Amino acid sequence: MSNDPSNSDATHRTHPTRRASPHSTVARDLAWVLVVTVAAAACGALLDVSERAYRWTRGVERFQLDELPGTLCVLSVGLAWFAWRRYREARGELNRRRVLEEQAERLLAENRRLANQALQAQEFERRHLARELHDELGQYLNAIALDAARIRDLSAAREPEIHRVSLGLIQSASHVYRQIGGMIRRLRPIGLDEFGLPSALEHCVDGWRERLPEASFSLTIEGDFTGLSDALTITLYRLVQEGLTNVSKFASGSRVEVFMVRAPRERRPGQEDEVIDEIVVTMADDGPGADLAKPRGGLGLIGMRERVEALGGEFHVASKPDGGFLFCARVPAQAGLADEPEPVN
Structure with missing residues (x-):
């Protein structure tokens, strides 16, 4: 007996499952x-x-029971008419619900498209702002630091007050430069455009290892992450970034495991010949957890869910008090490619 999957696919295509129509x-x-x-x-x-x-x-003629068959016949006709009316009303209600469901699906798709465009516009502004901070303020701060260092060298022996002020100016310029560097890293991940998503995530996790030495971090990345849309790439990075931020707030001493993989998606009926990949991002920690039944004050999880659903993905959270926290996001690997503008040569 053959176990060739191509034969089973051909069988499914030859004998599709048919549903009986209402008629x-x-x-x-x-x-x-x-x-x-x-x-x-x-x-x-x-x-x-x-x-x-x-x-x-x-024997009971006086009760007119011999007329009962005719009465029952009229009752049967009446019940049949009643059932037919209810059937017509049910069909009309089903048609109205079907129309409303189609409208809801169209509105949901439009809402996802608009949300995706809003996220793309937000990331575009962030990238532009990060570039401006780096190119403009960074250069001027370097010039100020160099001038202050020159003043420090010239006034070291003759003007002690000017020398002291120049040292303070160098320290202030260095402090502002470090702050701007942090802002740039938050606005646009370092290495994301130059080295790709895996390298940017490794750099992000390394940064949190330095900030939270009492925590333990594990990052596992499997699959090819080239050719993704910019919207999907930045969404995957923001998921891990926001998850690590939540760890620093609520589970700073826990063991954190981050797993990201790109793999073929489960095939649906009618898509046997189409290869569809999906990316799965999972983050789990063994911290104090949370009661998901209670309302939460933060907007981090809401923002993560909106980002994933805007790209047509799924976002799930699991947690309980003293039971750790876990989130899982599943996003199609082709998400966002149709919305990206074509490069201009």
Whole structure:
């Protein structure tokens, strides 16, 4: 017996699963009603049901029980008409619900598109601001530091007050430069555009290792992450970044495991010939956890969910008090490619 998956796929394509239409179901039920009616008539003719019923009811003629069959016939017709009206109303309600569901799906798709555009605009502004901070303020701060160092060298022996002020100016320029560097890293991840997503994530995790020496971090990345859209790349980075930020707030001494993989997605009916990859990001810690039934004051998880769902993905959270915290995001690897502008040569 062959276990070739191509044969099974061909079998599925040759014999697709078919659902019975409402019209065929109605015709089948009506046929059963007719068959049962004919069978009842045949049994009545063979068993002389009417004659026996007459003999049974002849003794109570004063109650007019012999008119009961006609009354029951009228009742049956009335019940049939009632059922037909309810059926018509049910079909109308189903059609209205189907139309409303289609409208809801269109609105949801439009909402996701708008949310994706908003995130892209936000990241574009962040990238522009980071570039301006680096190119403009960074250069001027370097010039100020160099001039202050020159003043320090010239005034070391002759003007002690100017020498002291120049040292303070150098320290202030260095402090501002470090602050601007931190702002640039928050606005646009270091190495994301130059070295790719895995390197940027490794740099991010290394930074948190320095900030939280009491915590333990593990990062595992599997698969090829080239050719992704900029929106998807920055979303994956922001997920890990926000997750690590939450760890620093609520589980600073825990063991943190970050796992990201790109793998083929489960094939759906009708997509056997189409290769669809998805990216799965999972972060878990063994910290104090949280009660998800209680409302949370922060917007971190909400923002993470909005980012993932804007790209057509899924976002799930699992936690309980003293049971750690885990989130899992699943996003199609092709997300955001259709919305990116074509490069201009």
